[in-house]
Amino acid sequence: MVSVKRLILDVLKPHVPNSLDFARTLAEQGAGYRVNFTVIEVDENTETVEIVIEGEDVDFDAITQALSSLGGSLHSIDQVEVVNDA
Amino acid sequence: MNATGQFALLLKITRSHEIARRYFVVNGFDGALTTLGIIVGFYHAGDSTVPVIVSACLGAAIALGISGISSAYISEAAERSKALRELEEAMITDLAESAHGRAARLIPIAIALVNGLSPFVLALLIIAPLWFSPLFASIPLQPLEISILVALVVIFLLGVFLGRVSGRFWLLSGLSTLLIALATGVIIWLVSPG
Numbered sequence: 665m666v667s668v669k670r671l672i673l674d675v676l677k678p679h680v681p682n683s684l685d686f687a688r689t690l691a692e693q694g695a696g697y698r699v700n701f702t703v704i705e706v707d708e709n710t711e712t713v714e715i716v717i718e719g720e721d722v723d724f725d726a727i728t729q730a731l732s733s734l735g736g737s738l739h740s741i742d743q744v745e746v747v748n749d750a
Numbered sequence: 751m752n753a754t755g756q757f758a759l760l761l762k763i764t765r766s767h768e769i770a771r772r773y774f775v776v777n778g779f780d781g782a783l784t785t786l787g788i789i790v791g792f793y794h795a796g797d798s799t800v801p802v803i804v805s806a807c808l809g810a811a812i813a814l815g816i817s818g819i820s821s822a823y824i825s826e827a828a829e830r831s832k833a834l835r836e837l838e839e840a841m842i843t844d845l846a847e848s849a850h851g852r853a854a855r856l857i858p859i860a861i862a863l864v865n866g867l868s869p870f871v872l873a874l875l876i877i878a879p880l881w882f883s884p885l886f887a888s889i890p891l892q893p894l895e896i897s898i899l900v901a902l903v904v905i906f907l908l909g910v911f912l913g914r915v916s917g918r919f920w921l922l923s924g925l926s927t928l929l930i931a932l933a934t935g936v937i938i939w940l941v942s943p944g
Contacts, residue, residue, distance in 0.1 A: 735841070
């Protein structure tokens with residue numbers, strides 16, 4: 665079985681919810697998720713962030729759904745780490 | 751996230767808890783002071799029946815409630831819609847299904863309810879002694895006097911609440927609003943004919 669261990673995403677988000685609330689909501693999407701949030705650029709209404717998500721099997725669909733429900737917009741998937749456990 | 755958590759998130763996104771608190775106090779104060787004014791007027795006139803006084807106060811309470819709901823909804827919906835449109839332009843995406851979109855639809859309703867219900871409920875509280883006047887038969891005060899006392903207590907408590915919000919000494923803040931209510935009562939008493 666192929667599982668996603670690590671994702672690095674380039675995301676544009678509004679200032680609110682703030683980075684802490686955003687990261688918390690992403691971490692709630694799966695048990696054992698580790699979320700690392702780095703603000704790259706800040707504009708008047710938005711900020712560009714790099715999000716690193718690590719877990720045993722990261723659910724990409726749940727992550728993108730959580731992102732858009734908080735008003736974020738996924739620009740690109742910058743890095744992935746996928747393992748075949750079989 | 752449960753419904754309470756979702757609603758808390760929407761309040762946080764729009765920073766609406768401060769707006770709702772301000773509306774609660776401002777319009778609640780309006781409702782309490784208006785009702786106090788009507789009751790003092792009737793008390794000064796002296797020859798009105800309880801049903802007439804209750805009808806007048808209830809009419810004012812309903813009008814204040816509907817005015818509060820409609821005015822707050824119209825202005826808040828316009829503000830939220832403008833803020834959402836600006837954010838959508840900055841994000842270059844449709845945010846209708848995001849928390850921001852939900853906040854733009856739901857928060858104006860919540861704020862309108864706070865703005866409309868605060869004067870309505872406080873006015874009902876003040877006229878309750880008139881409504882239940884047969885129950886106060888053993889108290890050596892007229893129902894109108896009890897209503898005036900309730901109005902003064904409600905206005906004092908609104909001042910206390912404001913004091914706690916602003917960090918001022920609660921008693922001083924409560925006494926300030928009480929002084930405004932007393933001054934209003936005195937003015938009505940002085941200018942009323944008869």
